Amino acid sequence: MEDLISLSSNFLYLAFIMYLLATFFFAATIRDKRGDKKSKTLNVISISITIIGFLAQTGYFITRWIASGHAPVSNLFEFTTFFGMMLVFAFIIIYFIYRLNILGLFTLPVALLIIAYGSMFPREISPLVPSLKSHWLYIHVTTVSLGEAILAVSFAAGLIYLIKEIDQTKSSKRTTWLEVIIYTIFSTVGFVIVVSVYNAMDYSATFEFTFNNEVTTVDYHLPPIAGPNDGTLLTEDRMDEIFQAPAWMQGVNAARKFNTLIWSLLAGLVIYVLARMILRKRIAAAIQPLLDRTNSDLIDEISYRAVTIGFPVFTLGGLIFAMIWAQQAWDRFWGWDPKEVWALITWFFYAAFLHLRLSRGWHGEKSAWLAVIGFVIIMFNLIAVNLIIAGLHSYA
Amino acid sequence: MNKVTCDACGHINPEGTVLCASCGKPIDKNQHIDGNENSNLLNMRYDGTARRSQTYNKTIVDKVWNFFSSVKVGVTLIVITLVASAVGTILPQEMYIPPNVQPSVHYKDQYGLIGQIYYQLGFHNLYSSWWYMTLLALIGISIVIASIDRVVPLYRALKNQRARRHESFLQRQRYFSKTEVVTEEDKAKVLASLKKLRYNITEENGHLMAEKGRFSRWGPYVNHVGLIIFLIGALLRFLPFMYIDDFVWVREGETKAIPQTNGEYFIENKDFILETYGDSEEDQRFAEALERQGPVAKNFQTDAIIYKNDGAEVVGSEPDLKVLKEGSIQVNHPIKFDGFALYQSSYQLNEFESMSFKIHEVNDEEELALASFTVDLTNPAYEYELDNGFRVKIDQYFPDYYLDDGEPRSETKYPRNPAFVFFVYPPNQEEPEVSFAGIGRNIDASGQNQYKIGLQGFDVRDVTGLSVRRDYTLPILGLGGIIFMIGVVQGMYWYHRRVWIHPKENGWWIAAHTNKNWFGLKKDIEKAIQNTNITMVKDQQDNNEK
Ligand code: HEM
Numbered sequence: 001m002e003d004l005i006s007l008s009s010n011f012l013y014l015a016f017i018m019y020l021l022a023t024f025f026f027a028a029t030i031r032d033k034r035g036d037k038k039s040k041t042l043n044v045i046s047i048s049i050t051i052i053g054f055l056a057q058t059g060y061f062i063t064r065w066i067a068s069g070h071a072p073v074s075n076l077f078e079f080t081t082f083f084g085m086m087l088v089f090a091f092i093i094i095y096f097i098y099r100l101n102i103l104g105l106f107t108l109p110v111a112l113l114i115i116a117y118g119s120m121f122p123r124e125i126s127p128l129v130p131s132l133k134s135h136w137l138y139i140h141v142t143t144v145s146l147g148e149a150i151l152a153v154s155f156a157a158g159l160i161y162l163i164k165e166i167d168q169t170k171s172s173k174r175t176t177w178l179e180v181i182i183y184t185i186f187s188t189v190g191f192v193i194v195v196s197v198y199n200a201m202d203y204s205a206t207f208e209f210t211f212n213n214e215v216t217t218v219d220y221h222l223p224p225i226a227g228p229n230d231g232t233l234l235t236e237d238r239m240d241e242i243f244q245a246p247a248w249m250q251g252v253n254a255a256r257k258f259n260t261l262i263w264s265l266l267a268g269l270v271i272y273v274l275a276r277m278i279l280r281k282r283i284a285a286a287i288q289p290l291l292d293r294t295n296s297d298l299i300d301e302i303s304y305r306a307v308t309i310g311f312p313v314f315t316l317g318g319l320i321f322a323m324i325w326a327q328q329a330w331d332r333f334w335g336w337d338p339k340e341v342w343a344l345i346t347w348f349f350y351a352a353f354l355h356l357r358l359s360r361g362w363h364g365e366k367s368a369w370l371a372v373i374g375f376v377i378i379m380f381n382l383i384a385v386n387l388i389i390a391g392l393h394s395y396a
Numbered sequence: 397m398n399k400v401t402c403d404a405c406g407h408i409n410p411e412g413t414v415l416c417a418s419c420g421k422p423i424d425k426n427q428h429i430d431g432n433e434n435s436n437l438l439n440m441r442y443d444g445t446a447r448r449s450q451t452y453n454k455t456i457v458d459k460v461w462n463f464f465s466s467v468k469v470g471v472t473l474i475v476i477t478l479v480a481s482a483v484g485t486i487l488p489q490e491m492y493i494p495p496n497v498q499p500s501v502h503y504k505d506q507y508g509l510i511g512q513i514y515y516q517l518g519f520h521n522l523y524s525s526w527w528y529m530t531l532l533a534l535i536g537i538s539i540v541i542a543s544i545d546r547v548v549p550l551y552r553a554l555k556n557q558r559a560r561r562h563e564s565f566l567q568r569q570r571y572f573s574k575t576e577v578v579t580e581e582d583k584a585k586v587l588a589s590l591k592k593l594r595y596n597i598t599e600e601n602g603h604l605m606a607e608k609g610r611f612s613r614w615g616p617y618v619n620h621v622g623l624i625i626f627l628i629g630a631l632l633r634f635l636p637f638m639y640i641d642d643f644v645w646v647r648e649g650e651t652k653a654i655p656q657t658n659g660e661y662f663i664e665n666k667d668f669i670l671e672t673y674g675d676s677e678e679d680q681r682f683a684e685a686l687e688r689q690g691p692v693a694k695n696f697q698t699d700a701i702i703y704k705n706d707g708a709e710v711v712g713s714e715p716d717l718k719v720l721k722e723g724s725i726q727v728n729h730p731i732k733f734d735g736f737a738l739y740q741s742s743y744q745l746n747e748f749e750s751m752s753f754k755i756h757e758v759n760d761e762e763e764l765a766l767a768s769f770t771v772d773l774t775n776p777a778y779e780y781e782l783d784n785g786f787r788v789k790i791d792q793y794f795p796d797y798y799l800d801d802g803e804p805r806s807e808t809k810y811p812r813n814p815a816f817v818f819f820v821y822p823p824n825q826e827e828p829e830v831s832f833a834g835i836g837r838n839i840d841a842s843g844q845n846q847y848k849i850g851l852q853g854f855d856v857r858d859v860t861g862l863s864v865r866r867d868y869t870l871p872i873l874g875l876g877g878i879i880f881m882i883g884v885v886q887g888m889y890w891y892h893r894r895v896w897i898h899p900k901e902n903g904w905w906i907a908a909h910t911n912k913n914w915f916g917l918k919k920d921i922e923k924a925i926q927n928t929n930i931t932m933v934k935d936q937q938d939n940n941e942k
Contacts, residue, residue, distance in 0.1 A: 068681065098915070126685035127673040127692050130727035297935075301915050308888040308912065315884060320877045329728050331739035331863045333873070336523045337492070338485040348478040352471050358912070359441070359467035385485075 004067040005125065011060035012081065016115060018053025019088065019108050022046055026104035030290055046104060047095060054092060057085045068125040070133075073141040075126050080118025082141070083382065086149035087111040090306070094153050098302055102294050106156040113188050117383075120195045136325035143317025144343075148378045150310030151350065157303035158371030164294055165365055168285035178284045181372060183272050190267025191260070198222050205238040207231040211252055218256055225262045228255040300364050303371050304357060311350050318343045342381035349377055400426075404562050410549070412451030415444025417553040420565030437936060438568040440909050443557070445549035464541035473538055477531045484522035487514050496807070536627045539620045547617045554610060560603035561896050561907075569896075569907035571917065571933035576903045582928035583904075589924040590895070604897040613911065615887020619880045626876030629869045640736075640866040645810065647747065647774070648857040651703070651717070654736070654864055661736065662703040662717055668743060668858035671695040696740050698725045698860040702733050725862065735866050742861025748773050748811040749855040753833060755786055755820060758840075758848045768852055773811040785823030788849075792817040797834055804832075810859070820847055893917050895924075906933055 025046035029039060061082070064072040072078040091107040128137075159181065166174050198221055205220045209231035218228060227233070227241025245255035272283070279286040322343065323333035334340060353370045356362040362370070398411045400423055407418035414430045415422055415438065422432060422444070429450050430439035438444065449465040452458045463469055487510075493502050499520055503511035518525050566572065587604070590597060595606035633639040642655040646665040654661040671694040673679045674686055679694075686692060700723065707716035721733050730737040750772050754765035767782035773795070780788040794806040797815035804815065815834030822829065832839040833849045840848065891913045898905040910917040914935070921933055 069678070122685070122688065124684040124688070125681055126689070127679065127682040127694065129693055130696050134728040297937075298915060301913070305913060305915075312881065312884040312888055316881060320881065323873075323877075327870070328730065331730070331737070331741060331865055333870075336484070336489055341481050341485050341523075345478050345481050348474050348481070352474045352478070355467050355471050355474075360471070 004063050008060050008063035008067060009123075011056050011063060012115075012119075015053045015057035015060060015085075016112065018049050018056060019112050019115075022049040022053060023105065023108045023112070025049060026101050026108065029101040030105055043099070043101060046101065047092070050088065050092060050095075050104065050108065054085065054088050057081075057088070061085065064125070070128050071138040071142075072125075073138065073145075074128055074132055075122070077118050077121040077123050079141065079145070080121070080382070081115050083145045083149060084111045084115035084118065086142075086145045087114065087152050090146065090149040090153050090310075091156075093150075093309075094302065094306060097305075098298065100294075100298070100302065102160060102291065102299075103153070103156060103302065106160055107153055110152065110156060110185075113185065113192070116192045117188055120192060120199075131329040134325055134329060136321060136328060140317055140321040140325050143313060143321055145317075147310050147312075147314030147317050148346075148382070150306050150313060151378060152375055154303045154306035154310065154371045155375030157299050157306060158368035158375075160291060160294065161296060161299045161303060161368040162365065162372070163284045163287050164291040164299070165296055165368075166284065168282060168288055171282075175282060175284065179282055182283045183268055186271045186275070187264045187268025190269075190271055191264035194222060194263045194267045195260075204235065206234045207241075207255075208234050209255075216252055218252060220256055220259065222260060222263050224259055225266075226255060226259045231255070296364070300367060303368060307350060307353060307371070307374075311354065314350070315347060319347060338385050339381065342377070342385050346374070346377050346381060349374055405558075405560075407556070410446040410451075412446035412448075413444065414439075414446075415565065416562070417443070417445060417556045418558050419560060419562045420444075420557075421562035422564060422568075436568060437570055438565065440569075440911075442546055442550050443553040445553040447545050447549055449545045461541060461545070464538045465545035467542065470535070470538045470542055473531060473535045477528075477535065480522065480528060480531065483519060487511060487520070489522065490520045493520075532627065536624060539623055543617050543620045547614075550613065554613065557605075559598045559600040559605035559896070561605075561898065563898070563905075566896055566898055566905055566907040569909050570914070570935060570937050571906075571908040571921070572936055573906050573931040573933040574900070574903065575906070575929070575931045578902070578904045578928075578930060582930060585928050586897075586924050586930065589926065593920055593923060595893075595895070595920075602899045606895040606897070607893070609890045609892045612886055612890035613892045615883050615885075615890075617883070618886060619883025622876045622878070622880030622883055624876075625879060626873055629872035629876055632869045632872065633867070638868045640864065642864040643741070643861065644864055645742075645744070645859050645861050646698075646700075647749070647859045650774075653705075653715075654702075654738070656864060656866070657736065659715070660705055661720070661733070662705060662715065663738065663862070664701040664703065665860050666699040666701065668860045669695065669697040669699070670743065670745065670858075671697075696727050696743060698740055698862065699723075700725055700731065700738070702731065702738075725860075730865075735868070737865045738862045739865065740860065741863045744810065744812065744859040744861070746856040747859045748814050749857045751814060751854040752852040753818075753849050754852045755782070755788075755847050755849055758845055763848075763850060765852070766847070771816070773814055787821035789819040789821070789828065790816055791819050791830070794834075818849055820845075820849065822847060891916060893920065895921065904930065906930070908933055 025042065029042045029046055061072060064078070073082050087107065088111050091104065091111070095103065162174075162178055166172075166178060168175060203221055203223065205224060206217050207220065207224070207228050208215060208217050209228040210216070217234065218231075220227075223239055224233075224241040226243055226245045229244050229247045231241070231244070233240050245258050275283055322340070326335065326340075327333040353367075353374060356370070357367055400409045400411060400413055401407070402409060402416035402419060402421055402423070404421040405416060405419040407416050409417055409423070412426060412429065413423055414426045414432065422438065427433045430441070430444060432439055447465075448458075449462045453462055487503065487507055490499050493499065499515060503515040503520060505511075507514065514520060522528055587597060590606045593608070595608045597604060597606050640656045644652060644655055644663070646652050646663055648665050648668055651662055651664040653659050654663050673682055673692045673694045679686075682692075701719055702721040703715075703717035704720040705715045705717055707713045721731065723731055725731045725738055725740045727740050730739040732738075750770050752768060752770040754763075754768040756763045756765055766784050767786040769780040769782055769788060771777070771790070776790060776793060778790050782788060792804075794804055794815045795809055795811040795813075796807040797813045798805060798807050804817075807813075813835060815832065815837065818831045818833060819828035820831055829845045829847060830841050831845060831847075831849045832841060833851065835851070838848065838850060891910050893908070893910045893916075895906065895908040898907070906921070908917055908921060918933070918935075925932065
């Protein structure tokens with residue numbers, strides 16, 4: 001059993017490294033200016049490495065399934081890494097339709113980041129509570145993630161479109177928002193770095209505070225910038241908090257999560273500022289020249305196509321299968337808990353997207369912004385609803 | 397109605413037609429409807445058919461129709477609903493706050509001013525509020541009207557279209573090319589390739605139309621029908637006959653009538669089982685997680701027998717129970733019978749079944765029992781005649797005792813923490829002594845009592861909480877879901893592609909249109925003209941915009 005689990009995590013490492021490697025190769029294809037045989041070989045190598053990575057991650061998935069006795073999609077780590085895997089899968093499908101290397105250069109880093117993000121959460125194999133013990137759980141979770149992953153490809157394409165098309169010669173609302181998106185991505189990188197560093201140092205500080213009239217403790221694994229409201233530090237030799245989280249933050253772990261958020265945003269800011277200092281222009285402006293040879297219309301179409309492929313899959317997994325499962329597990333197919341509501345919001349949003357595109361002619365930039373917003377909603381449901389708005393689905 | 401006759405082909409079109417349904421020639425006076433007059437390209441959205449909403453705008457009916465058939469309005473409704481739904485998740489809905497608190501107080505206490513505003517605006521019960529329902533209803537109306545407004549004319553146009561198209565129609569398509577000279581051999585090659593790509597080819601005097609995937613055009617209408625069926629199903633849930641939602645507690649060993657079945661069905665709880673992880677060898681793999689999280693439940697299960705009452709028709713008769721079904725009810729595995737389903741949804745461990753008490757003298761160190769009695773907690777007797785001439789009366793019974801500001805009260809009606817106020821009548825005495833007794837408590841309110849009541853023993857059993865459902869709307873909702881899925885897949889995984897080939901002296905004009913996925917259409921045409929000298933179509937949108 002132990003062997004199987006370590007084999008499983010090795011597969012995941014391998015997959016991670018392959019995706020990283022594939023990203024560099026895709027980058028090389030973009031820089032490559034010759035349309036000759038050599039660049040064809042480069043294409044083949046890039047996509048092959050991606051596929052090897054995907055197979056390795058499939059190996060992780062299967063071995064972990066055998067080890068735990070249930071499909072590994074039941075806690076935040078498993079679900080998030082699976083989402084990353086589906087994102088790669090969705091990319092491979094779309095790559096074979098359009099054969100566009102630039103898409104790999106944007107999608108794979110997103111997948112890498114998602115997997116790295118998921119790996120920051122507890123990774124041990126966890127038991128299933130009775131309501132999760134259903135085949136519909138696997139069916140529901142796998143189809144939702146596939147659907148959302150395909151929709152995420154539309155985000156990657158939308159982002160390419162925006163970076164290429166938005167006029168960078170002068171500062172505008174659009175350039176600012178584009179930088180905000182990039183900063184958000186950097187903050188995720190910041191989160192991964194900060195958490196990894198302090199994990200490696202085994203950092204821990206315990207606070208005691210009163211919650212719902214009971215004395216509770218909470219373990220911080222990052223130095224407390226924001227401590228619990230009215231908390232006292234128990235661990236010696238640790239810095240005390242700089243300020244206290246506001247009292248309205250509910251939940252035992254609210255202050256700790258708030259602290260993590262502050263760390264991520266600060267780390268993201270450091271990375272962003274460093275990058276701006278090195279590049280001496282907006283990040284998007286620095287990337288723009290790489291996209292010179294990209295066909296905007298094609299990118300726009302891919303972004304839309306990903307939505308048309310992903311929307312039915314998402315509806316099936318996120319609404320229909322979800323309802324079947326909820327009916328079995330909780331005797332009602334719909335309960336208005338936050339996770340469900342956000343799935344409905346996602347669905348409404350993409351329905352609006354499709355209508356605007358088909359009937360009101362929202363192409364190009366408008367459509368690209370919508371693809372970005374859609375991804376924000378998906379990520380919000382995937383991460384923020386779990387971390388902030390606790391509901392029935394709350395894994396972590 | 398003022399029909400419009402096409403001056404090119406003579407086809408008679410309904411008033412408001414933008415492009416002749418037969419040959420496609422733009423009808424001059426109607427180009428403003430689809431905004432064609434400012435563009436080189438034709439708006440092909442509904443093949444330029446006449447739509448009621450674009451044609452009439454006089455009566456109030458017209459105005460209402462036009463309002464709801466507008467996609468702008470539809471999308472606005474969707475976006476409003478979306479934003480409202482999101483607001484409903486900021487704070488927990490009323491159904492998720494603890495059951496024993498006042499919402500008006502809870503929201504204010506827990507979330508301060510924001511909570512109070514949230515509560516007063518009704519966001520705590522958003523999804524069943526009248527205005528949320530109204531939004532959903534408006535979306536429904538909008539879907540119906542918008543669909544009817546488009547589907548009938550579109551159907552007519554696609555049915556009547558002819559292979560021979562007017563030149564101005566062809567030249568103003570997004571994909572278009574002219575080839576001066578086309579050999580017979582090339583012509584044959586193109587047709588063969590198009591057939592191989594599974595295009596249907598129709599011919600009219602040498603004019604050709606290759607078409608595929610027309611059925612995908614009906615996708616949106618099919619999916620909207622599915623949505624409407626789903627909404628109707630959801631509406632029917634408000635009829636009591638269609639949807640039953642109840643709950644029953646059944647103690648171990650007890651047989652109880654299932655609510656809402658008019659005494660027709662009974663359930664016996666043979667055993668309630670709760671398992672947690674960690675007991676078995678198998679669970680070792682979860683050791684690390686269990687250590688971090690604490691105990692995790694593994695199984696909630698009721699072993700039950702369902703009975704049918706054959707005497708149910710005769711009012712007041714004794715139940716005549718026949719075993720209908722025997723099995724276990726687990727989370728995710730409800731038991732089903734005759735349209736009903738019972739779900740494992742709650743439980744109570746170790747509920748008190750009976751308690752026995754004894755009476756002894758207050759100053760007796762040995763607490764020797766002078767008399768004893770047993771109270772059946774599900775159905776307590778109120779008076780007990782005991783040995784040695786003692787008599788006990790139950791003055792008050794608190795099944796689930798707690799102190800509320802010094803006042804004894806019962807939290808629920810279930811014997812989870814029973815407590816009593818007893819009147820103890822010693823032998824030959826008319827005036828009772830008052831005694832309060834419960835688990836771990838024994839209080840003499842007056843301080844003058846001669847006798848004391850002490851707990852001797854008790855029996856406990858588990859109680860299972862089952863929800864009782866009968867939902868005749870599920871098949872309707874399921875049907876709606878299936879139709880919706882068929883519709884979206886039909887409309888999104890297939891595309892309506894048309895290629896028109898127009899013979900011209902020695903050459904060909906080629907024009908092509910698709911409702912989506914232009915890249916795929918381009919690939920098709922590339923394949924069709926491969927190894928011929930025919931000019932590839934140009935994307936005229938490019939010149940248009942840049
Ligand atoms: C939540 C509600 C709705 C959903 C999920 C939905 C879904 C869809 C989908 C998936 C399509 C096909 C889009 C495509 O193929 O790209 C579509 C098309 C369409 N929908 Fe809806 N719809 C909804 C509400 C509405 C409403 C309220 C209206 C009313 C204005 C409407 C009018 C239309 C129209 C006119 C089309 C285009 C049909 C065509 O061009 O052939 N829909 N809808």
